[in-house]
Amino acid sequence: MKPVPLASLAVHFALLSLVAIGGANAVVPDMQRIAVVQEGWMSDHEFADFFALANAAPGPNVLIVSLIGYKIAGIGGALVATIAMCGPSSLLCFTVSGVWDRFQAAGWREQIQRALAPITIGLLGATGYLLSIAADDTAPRIAITIATCVAVLSTRINPLWLFGVAAILGLGGI
Amino acid sequence: MPWARLMIVEERGWLDEAAFVNLVSLSQLLPGPNIVNLSVMLGRRFAGISGALAALGGLMIAPLTIVLCLGALYQRFGQLPQLNHMFGNVAAAAAGLILATAVKMARPQINRPLSVLIAGVTFAGAAVLRLPVLVIVLAMAPISILLHTRWSK
Numbered sequence: 001m002k003p004v005p006l007a008s009l010a011v012h013f014a015l016l017s018l019v020a021i022g023g024a025n026a027v028v029p030d031m032q033r034i035a036v037v038q039e040g041w042m043s044d045h046e047f048a049d050f051f052a053l054a055n056a057a058p059g060p061n062v063l064i065v066s067l068i069g070y071k072i073a074g075i076g077g078a079l080v081a082t083i084a085m086c087g088p089s090s091l092l093c094f095t096v097s098g099v100w101d102r103f104q105a106a107g108w109r110e111q112i113q114r115a116l117a118p119i120t121i122g123l124l125g126a127t128g129y130l131l132s133i134a135a136d137d138t139a140p141r142i143a144i145t146i147a148t149c150v151a152v153l154s155t156r157i158n159p160l161w162l163f164g165v166a167a168i169l170g171l172g173g174i
Numbered sequence: 175m176p177w178a179r180l181m182i183v184e185e186r187g188w189l190d191e192a193a194f195v196n197l198v199s200l201s202q203l204l205p206g207p208n209i210v211n212l213s214v215m216l217g218r219r220f221a222g223i224s225g226a227l228a229a230l231g232g233l234m235i236a237p238l239t240i241v242l243c244l245g246a247l248y249q250r251f252g253q254l255p256q257l258n259h260m261f262g263n264v265a266a267a268a269a270g271l272i273l274a275t276a277v278k279m280a281r282p283q284i285n286r287p288l289s290v291l292i293a294g295v296t297f298a299g300a301a302v303l304r305l306p307v308l309v310i311v312l313a314m315a316p317i318s319i320l321l322h323t324r325w326s327k
Contacts, residue, residue, distance in 0.1 A: 005210055015308070018205050018263070021311055022206040023207055029304065033304065044243020046252075049261040049262065052265035052267070052268040053241065053245065053261070055272075060210060063237060063238060063241040071245070082234070083281075086234070089210065090206050090214045090226070094215075094281055097200060107327045114319065116315060117279075117313070118289040121276055122280045122292065123300055123307060124275060124296045125277075126299075126301035128272035132270070136267075141266035144270065145266045148268075148274070149277075150274075152271055163268070165267075166263040166264050166267040169267070170256070171256050171261055
């Protein structure tokens with residue numbers, strides 16, 4: 001692979017790392033825009049599949065960046081993308097948490113948390129919306145999205161079971 | 175996050191419930207993957223830099239290996255109709271899970287008009303206008319903090 005995609009991967013994900021307030025899922029719309037629209041690395045459908053893989057597999061869902069990196073530049077791409085996505089934010093987190101522990105009683109902390117929470121929720125809702133638009137290309141899939149959403153909201157079932165049922169339905173040709 | 179809580183609070187007893195909630199709040203407040211931030215902070219408290227690196231490595235290495243194997247499988251066999259159906263269906267389920275998580279997180283905020291407004295504008299910016307998250311966060315965070323500070327006075 002040419003070095004250009006690797007550098008491009010590193011820059012894109014290092015920037016996303018530092019704006020991913022609320023977690024990796026908050027920047028999934030951004031990843032989609034970069035990978036599908038801007039760079040043309042993959043199709044919308046492929047991106048939705050990667051997201052599903054990263055969420056269904058055990059471990060942090062930030063691993064979607066590893067899949068994107070792997071798709072573009074193999075194992076090296078996966079490592080570059082993962083380190084770029086986790087490195088800058090981890091360094092910042094390491095530093096800030098040291099300071100944070102010293103100023104534990106400050107009142108502004110609660111205010112800021114309360115102000116940022118709705119932004120996080122809005123971004124997460126948008127992520128779910130954009131992914132359902134990309135994934136729900138047939139009536140059964142719309143049904144799967146709705147059923148999963150309702151089941152997670154109204155029961156304490158482990159979502160992995162729902163993913164398993166969806167996967168088996170798929171292997172059965174639905 | 176539910177699995178991390180189970181391990182940290184219930185199985186190992188590293189943190190009590192309140193301390194865990196504080197750690198999660200901070201990990202969500204800071205940019206970056208939440209669970210990665212959480213492991214960095216927890217590792218740092220136990221053993222400084224080496225603790226943070228150990229926690230990060232422990233968190234990432236096995237799942238990274240598994241997800242790359244799945245990714246390789248997908249690249250080789252993803253075009254097969256059955257697997258294509260399977261991945262497509264799991265993608266649909268994952269979208270449902272994210273929507274449900276957003277609803278769950280929104281529930282405690284629903285009686286705060288200001289929070290609902292901020293969440294709604296943010297959603298519209300990302301889902302309808304498809305603005306980059308950086309733009310949304312840089313615009314909305316100061317506005318939201320300002321409004322929330324005024325509101326609570």
